[in-house]
Amino acid sequence: AHAESVTLAVATNFIVPVREIASAFEAASGHRVRISTGSTGKLYAQIAHGAPFDVFLAADSERPARAEAEGLAVPGSRITYAIGKLVLYSAEPARIDAQASVLRRGDYTRLAIANPDTAPYGLAAVETLRALGLYTAAAPRLIRGDNIAQTYQFVATGNAPLGFVALSQVIDHAEGSRWVVPETLYAPIHQDAVLLARAARNPAAGAFMQFLGSDAARRILIRYGYAPPPSR
Amino acid sequence: MSTLDAHFHGRHGAFSLDAAFSLPMHGVSALFGPSGCGKTTILRSIAGLNRMAGHLRVGDAVWQDAQRAMPAHARAVGYVFQEASLFAHLSVGANLDYAIRRAKAGNAGPTREALVDSLGLAPLLPRMPARLSGGERQRVAIARALLTRPQVLLMDEPLSALDGPARDDILGVLEALPAVSPAPIVYVSHAIDEVARLADTLVVLDAGKVMASGPTNAILTRTDLPLAHGEHAGAVFRGRIAAHHADAHLTEVDSDGGRLLVSAPAAPAGRALRLRIAARDVSIALSRPTDSSIVNHLPATVVDISPDPHPGHRLVRLAVGDTVLLARITEHSRARLALAPGLAVWALIKGVAVR
Amino acid sequence: MSTLDAHFHGRHGAFSLDAAFSLPMHGVSALFGPSGCGKTTILRSIAGLNRMAGHLRVGDAVWQDAQRAMPAHARAVGYVFQEASLFAHLSVGANLDYAIRRAKAGNAGPTREALVDSLGLAPLLPRMPARLSGGERQRVAIARALLTRPQVLLMDEPLSALDGPARDDILGVLEALPAVSPAPIVYVSHAIDEVARLADTLVVLDAGKVMASGPTNAILTRTDLPLAHGEHAGAVFRGRIAAHHADAHLTEVDSDGGRLLVSAPAAPAGRALRLRIAARDVSIALSRPTDSSIVNHLPATVVDISPDPHPGHRLVRLAVGDTVLLARITEHSRARLALAPGLAVWALIKGVAVR
Amino acid sequence: MLEAIALTLKLATLSTLVLLLVGTPLAWWLARSGAVWKEAVAAVVALPLVLPPTVLGFYLLVALGPNSPLGQAATALFGHALPFSFAGLVIGSVIYSLPFVVQPVRNAFEAIGERPLEVAATLGASPWDAFCSVALPLARPGLLTGAVLGFAHTVGEFGVVLMIGGNIPGETRVLSIAIYDYVEALEWDKAHLLAAGMVAFSFVVILVTMLTEKRLRERRA
Amino acid sequence: MLEAIALTLKLATLSTLVLLLVGTPLAWWLARSGAVWKEAVAAVVALPLVLPPTVLGFYLLVALGPNSPLGQAATALFGHALPFSFAGLVIGSVIYSLPFVVQPVRNAFEAIGERPLEVAATLGASPWDAFCSVALPLARPGLLTGAVLGFAHTVGEFGVVLMIGGNIPGETRVLSIAIYDYVEALEWDKAHLLAAGMVAFSFVVILVTMLTEKRLRERRA
Numbered sequence A: 001a002h003a004e005s006v007t008l009a010v011a012t013n014f015i016v017p018v019r020e021i022a023s024a025f026e027a028a029s030g031h032r033v034r035i036s037t038g039s040t041g042k043l044y045a046q047i048a049h050g051a052p053f054d055v056f057l058a059a060d061s062e063r064p065a066r067a068e069a070e071g072l073a074v075p076g077s078r079i080t081y082a083i084g085k086l087v088l089y090s091a092e093p094a095r096i097d098a099q100a101s102v103l104r105r106g107d108y109t110r111l112a113i114a115n116p117d118t119a120p121y122g123l124a125a126v127e128t129l130r131a132l133g134l135y136t137a138a139a140p141r142l143i144r145g146d147n148i149a150q151t152y153q154f155v156a157t158g159n160a161p162l163g164f165v166a167l168s169q170v171i172d173h174a175e176g177s178r179w180v181v182p183e184t185l186y187a188p189i190h191q192d193a194v195l196l197a198r199a200a201r202n203p204a205a206g207a208f209m210q211f212l213g214s215d216a217a218r219r220i221l222i223r224y225g226y227a228p229p230p231s232r
Numbered sequence B, C: 001m002s003t004l005d006a007h008f009h010g011r012h013g014a015f016s017l018d019a020a021f022s023l024p025m026h027g028v029s030a031l032f033g034p035s036g037c038g039k040t041t042i043l044r045s046i047a048g049l050n051r052m053a054g055h056l057r058v059g060d061a062v063w064q065d066a067q068r069a070m071p072a073h074a075r076a077v078g079y080v081f082q083e084a085s086l087f088a089h090l091s092v093g094a095n096l097d098y099a100i101r102r103a104k105a106g107n108a109g110p111t112r113e114a115l116v117d118s119l120g121l122a123p124l125l126p127r128m129p130a131r132l133s134g135g136e137r138q139r140v141a142i143a144r145a146l147l148t149r150p151q152v153l154l155m156d157e158p159l160s161a162l163d164g165p166a167r168d169d170i171l172g173v174l175e176a177l178p179a180v181s182p183a184p185i186v187y188v189s190h191a192i193d194e195v196a197r198l199a200d201t202l203v204v205l206d207a208g209k210v211m212a213s214g215p216t217n218a219i220l221t222r223t224d225l226p227l228a229h230g231e232h233a234g235a236v237f238r239g240r241i242a243a244h245h246a247d248a249h250l251t252e253v254d255s256d257g258g259r260l261l262v263s264a265p266a267a268p269a270g271r272a273l274r275l276r277i278a279a280r281d282v283s284i285a286l287s288r289p290t291d292s293s294i295v296n297h298l299p300a301t302v303v304d305i306s307p308d309p310h311p312g313h314r315l316v317r318l319a320v321g322d323t324v325l326l327a328r329i330t331e332h333s334r335a336r337l338a339l340a341p342g343l344a345v346w347a348l349i350k351g352v353a354v355r
Numbered sequence D, E: 001m002l003e004a005i006a007l008t009l010k011l012a013t014l015s016t017l018v019l020l021l022v023g024t025p026l027a028w029w030l031a032r033s034g035a036v037w038k039e040a041v042a043a044v045v046a047l048p049l050v051l052p053p054t055v056l057g058f059y060l061l062v063a064l065g066p067n068s069p070l071g072q073a074a075t076a077l078f079g080h081a082l083p084f085s086f087a088g089l090v091i092g093s094v095i096y097s098l099p100f101v102v103q104p105v106r107n108a109f110e111a112i113g114e115r116p117l118e119v120a121a122t123l124g125a126s127p128w129d130a131f132c133s134v135a136l137p138l139a140r141p142g143l144l145t146g147a148v149l150g151f152a153h154t155v156g157e158f159g160v161v162l163m164i165g166g167n168i169p170g171e172t173r174v175l176s177i178a179i180y181d182y183v184e185a186l187e188w189d190k191a192h193l194l195a196a197g198m199v200a201f202s203f204v205v206i207l208v209t210m211l212t213e214k215r216l217r218e219r220r221a
């Protein structure tokens, strides 16, 4: 196949892994990839108003589904490309133990989460707190990042002693302390992708959707702290 | 036709204007009147800077009538404003060039070199306007206005922001203007001494109306008008040089009123002069004095005697040859000398100003 | 000590000042000199508005010496600036109140009511400064300066931005000031007629230096100074009313130079007056004229005769009693009358100005 | 939502006040100082403009966070660091909007010139007195322009506030963040409503301010 | 990264030009018109300030998108709708930064007064000639302030650009977005470097502009 180009609209939190996946894809297929990033909501608004994107890699499953329903995407093209893992993180080394007892003790001033209204990791954090029966106690101390990246910034700069962030953000951090939240405490964070309507006949876009499910992509995902999607 | 005919009427807030007048298309015509009488409004109407109703004909061209009014930039006027009006962002030279580039082609007028020369602007050319004195600024403004090659030159109290020496300097420039430029000058002032020095024709305004208009001396010596009653009241008339005595620095001048001895720079016989004699400089004697330092004694006849705003004073009109002089004397003296209309007297003239 | 002693020295760009003078702590003292000679700089130094080196003692208080200089707001001066200086954001009344609230307690001075009354400010009080004429503005500025209860009132050419009637109006106000306020006035001007009308003491400046200082007439009639050579040159001296003739509107005045008949408003005998006689209003005769409208004839002796800037003219100093008058006549007349120092003559005085 | 509206008004009003309190002396100094380096200070004041608000917010977060010297000083003083508090929001807004206040106020002060202040001194007014009784009233048009721009900018301000405020309802969740969240959450109807209300309200505030200023200026002329 | 820098400079320069081209006549009209409703127009110009940039960007997206009448007109004209193109970025930046240009330029025009324009008319300059040869040079300080604020604001502008531009590398991905992305992607070192460079560059640009203006002003006095 001769070289085509594909433009990805990628949720900001996935930007680092997607770069690696894209280079692997370029190497393997010879197609060219361009990456645009933004919050999932912003990207959806842009797609709805004619943005020149071929593939939408959202941070949730809701907005790709809506894109599909509203005819912005190729029907049936939606796949889950990664499953996010939630982690409770602190920049201080011994702050969090394996039982996350700091949460139960309520021994913190502020707890950073992503905005549950707009970010799936935020929703997962709220679900986790509710499952632990700690939400009411935590609610007055919650601070909300616009997205998961901001939430991490709150924690990393020490402005919040604790925060629910994505495992992918802290996977290679030796310092700090963490508690990987058991997947039983929150609904899985499906990050879905769809092939957008304008790319229905773009072979490179289709190829990239294929490549997302490949072993090469899965290896990268795991390295970055995501669970790979169940094999199709 | 070689007149400027204007009739403007309209309102400016509480002020209402209704003024019609006709001016010759040569020499200096002055609009004279107290503050707020509408002088500036009329000048601005001539220049098209405000929208007064009326009509205006300048020579053969109609600049405004009931149907249409030429926009300001299309009217061939030069306008010298009362206060600083040089472009602050341009040097003196560039201010002049601004006018030259937009000059009305076809009209006659002095060249840049001639004006720079006659107004002494050469050392000023590279300077910015903020670095000029008030008098220097007005000289540049006058040169700039002339360089547009105007059909009419409008001047709105160009001296009122100046004092002492700067004022004298510009007055001299203005007196020489008719020799430099063919454009008639409409000169606005409320200073009678300026008007007497400069104007050939006078339009007297009050509260938006024309009170009188005509040749300068006819208006100046009318005791029913306010001009004869100010501190600077006097007569203005023309003379011609008869002889110049270089040793005594004195010039003999023949005028309608007789021969006068005046201080004037050397000039050839026959040259026309303007003579001004202030009412306060004229004394009256019944016989000709012989041993006084007063140089000029003219035989005269008392025309009439009017009251003066100052209660102890009288204003005496004297017929001297074909001309009328004003003399301001005390009622005390009038009574002592028993002056009355028709009496033959001597007019003793202490000072004669010459242009 | 009841003098103001000042010595200021320093540079302002290319201009260098080095002026020492002493002024009485009453009446009007004028700083006189051509444009750029440093008058404003000195006035600002007295007010503390610039930092000239030197020292300044006002009465008993040292305002500046080598060690320290009082800041401007602590100096009890009233300052009337050359041009508009009213606060644009305050009404006339509020401008006055601004000064009252910050007045130096303890000093004497007229009240607000008295000033509003004597300066005719009542109808102006609610107006904003932008709606005042130039003359009205200066009257308010003068009232405001007096309301600070100053120890010295500084006035920097308060008339130069005014014309004609407004100028006369304010001159009248200034002449009456010493009666209204005890503060001595330091008056800056380059107009000799103002100085002659107002000043008791004169400091003549040129290029940053004091050329002469002393009582007004002594300075005005010194022919080695430029003041005697201008258009308005003349003499100034004091007189005292002898009698007033209401019917002829004439007043008999006794002065050092003899008895004069002048036009002046009715006033009781004994009242002191200031008399001004311009050099151009004085003629000289060898015998006393009998039938002329000139009212005042004084016996005089020629003191000396100097050249005048105008080559055909001479300046004659005449001793009239204890006083010196100036007369400007033509060389032609001087020669005709064979005037020389020591000659006894008659001074014919056409006009006497009175304050 | 009412909470967010109240908070926005409180933040904008307070920030405008602080902006005027901080910006006015700064503008005065810039207008009147003879210091050669004052243009450098003027440029520094303008710099928050060139950073994206979120990025500016990020650096403020770092600068004011509990690990920074500033943050530790604040903690010692107030018992907590400034981010995620209303006080922190005010600081962020003030830094971000400062250029819009300083610039017009400085221009207005420069337009006054020396003379009115000299007049005030000769009338016995100390420099501080003259500043209050003469300079401030004469510079009113500039102060008003500054206040309007500062107010409007604070109302619309969002990146800095979001970053340093942490989007805490009732404390740091202002209207602009609320609208933003509705857009993000695809609840566009609500976003439209809020945005329209905000625009209408601001339009009225700005228009009334400008007309009042015009009226006052005409009274003076 | 070089791409982003070049794009930012291009966007800021072009936007500043368009801002001056659009803002100057508007400011002129606001300064000189006698229309009673001009203050309403002035308030409308100031309104983009009160909307969070992203939200403003969202509405621009709606207004210029392919489904809107405006968008369809643009498509008919240029072959594509304006969002997600460089032209769209310029439009967004211009609308967002307009108040910062119009306000100081208007003040500068108002400060000129009637007289110089009347003088120009009596010297034979048509209104357009007088505007170019007199009003513009005399208003230069205001134009410069406007240009600096507009330039700086466009450099730092981010929300509108991100929304309407779509962050497409080489086309709409400007420096501010790049910094934002680095911060979001936790690549803080790169963000620090870029931010520092941007601040330093802007500091120099602003300082040089201000000093030049000061020099020019002193020449004139």
Ligand SMILES: Nc1ncnc2c1ncn2[C@@H]1O[C@H](COP(=O)(O)OP(=O)(O)OP(=O)(O)O)[C@@H](O)[C@H]1O
Pocket: B012, B013, B014, B015, B033, B034, B035, B036, B037, B038, B039, B040, B041, B042, B190
């Ligand atoms: N724009 C205006 N609006 C309202 N009234 C005006 C306006 N311009 C002038 N006037 C009024 O019109 C009258 C005439 O003004 P004008 O300026 O023509 O007088 P002037 O004779 O030139 O006086 P001056 O000698 O003081 O310059 C004055 O009473 C003035 O108050």
Ligand SMILES: Nc1ncnc2c1ncn2[C@@H]1O[C@H](COP(=O)(O)OP(=O)(O)OP(=O)(O)O)[C@@H](O)[C@H]1O
Pocket: C012, C013, C014, C015, C033, C034, C035, C036, C037, C038, C039, C040, C041, C042, C190
């Ligand atoms: N701030 C300044 N910087 C440089 N030179 C100055 C400054 N102020 C005044 N000068 C110069 O100092 C000299 C004296 O100025 P000053 O204003 O005291 O003169 P003046 O006697 O009041 O003149 P005028 O009658 O024109 O008002 C002038 O030559 C002037 O150019």
Ligand SMILES: [Mg+2]
Pocket: B039, B040, B041, B156
């Ligand atoms: Mg006038």
Ligand SMILES: [Mg+2]
Pocket: C039, C040, C041, C156
């Ligand atoms: Mg002076």
